[in-house]
Amino acid sequence: MTSSAKPLNAAATFIDSLNTAAVRMLANAVFGQPLLHMLSQQSGLERPLVAQALSFDDSAHKHPALFSLTDKHQQWLRQLDQEPRQLLEYLHNDKHIKLGIYHERLWQFFLLNNDDTQLLASNLTARNNGNDLGEFDLIYHHRDFGLVHLEIASKYYLACSQHTDNWKTWLGPGRTDRLDLKLNHSINKQMNLADHPRATEQLLSYLDNHVDNHLDNHLNKLSIKKPTAEKPLSKQLHIGGRLFYRRENPLSPSHSAHPEHLSEQHQTGHWLLLSEWQDLLSQHQVDYHLIDKPYWLDTAKGNQRRLANTETNQAASTHTATSTSTGTSTKMPEMIIYSIEALDIETAFCFIVPNDWLTRPSV
DSSP states (O other), X not given: OOSOOOOHHHHHHHHHHOOOHHHHHHHHHHHSOOSEEEEEOOBOSSSTTBBOOOOTTOSOOOOXXXXXXXHHHHXXXXXXXXXXXXXXXXXXXXXXXXXXXXXXXXXXXXXXXXXXXXXXXXXXEEEETTEEEEEEEEEEEETTTEEEEEEEEEEEEEESSSOXXXXXXXXXXXXSOBHHHHHHHHHHTGGGGGGSHHHHHHHHHHXXXXXXXXXXXXXXXXXXXXXXXXXXXXXXXXXXEEEEEEOSSTTSOOOOOOOTTSOTTOOEEEEEEHHHHHHHXXXXXXXXXXXOTTGGGSOHHHHHHHHHTSTTHHHHTHHHHIIIIIOSOOOSOEEEEEEEGGGTEEEEEEEEEOTXXXXXXXX
């Protein structure tokens, strides 16, 4: 928690300047503009050891981010960019790992290597009478805020109508996930897992057995203590990702409203039906490239480099062209980046979806 944090645009420019994709993705996950973040520190009278979190229906979800891109963090990221071996080994250098697990590992690495934090537990399951109550994504100690329960996610949603100010409008690419349901679950259940007495009991027992006995003297220097009424367990939520707005014609961007409480400078893209993508390709010279996971977590400039380094871009993307530009057998949406030099479109994130995507059953 130091000063000299970069403004949002400057932060994005700095993140784009990093050369190693994994380091960019780490910086974007932690310091990039999220869809939503929350931090609760005020404890409730009935549960004095646990912070009182806002509910999904509350009106004030905007809070300053707990971690900002300070000069100190920039220096650390530059050094990591020059020597990324430790990060790559921690990630197992596995490009086929599930996106959510890759995202979790990026956060774990940051919390383990940040001077202000110490990671204490990850994916800690709480149970009651043999039934799972839920899972604490991350438990860490912060030098200023004490013990913190952090819930994280990186989500990608497409607007299924022009009513983009409504959370229910936003669906996952497979139409099995809805943004309002995700937020409701994250804020009202996952973030409040410690409200359950059995979950709190198991968390404190874990800290007794692992923090007090098995961690080194560095923890003593941080003065890690159990939650108290004066300094309760803080609750933090950080949902990253990107929202893809509807554009029937990508050359005429719409000015869509965003849902209430959403970070105003969240990361965006747009989506096109397969037929609309085919029309675009028939009318213009388009350079494009399929974005595989985990590169969904990368930045526009980072993916642009991948596009620029693709040998004969169109030819190298034959598998993409086959499924999203000439065929009709596309079953699932695919994320791409594209550029159109003649129209000064430098880099655009886009989902290409099947022509029947809007009429498919959803949640």
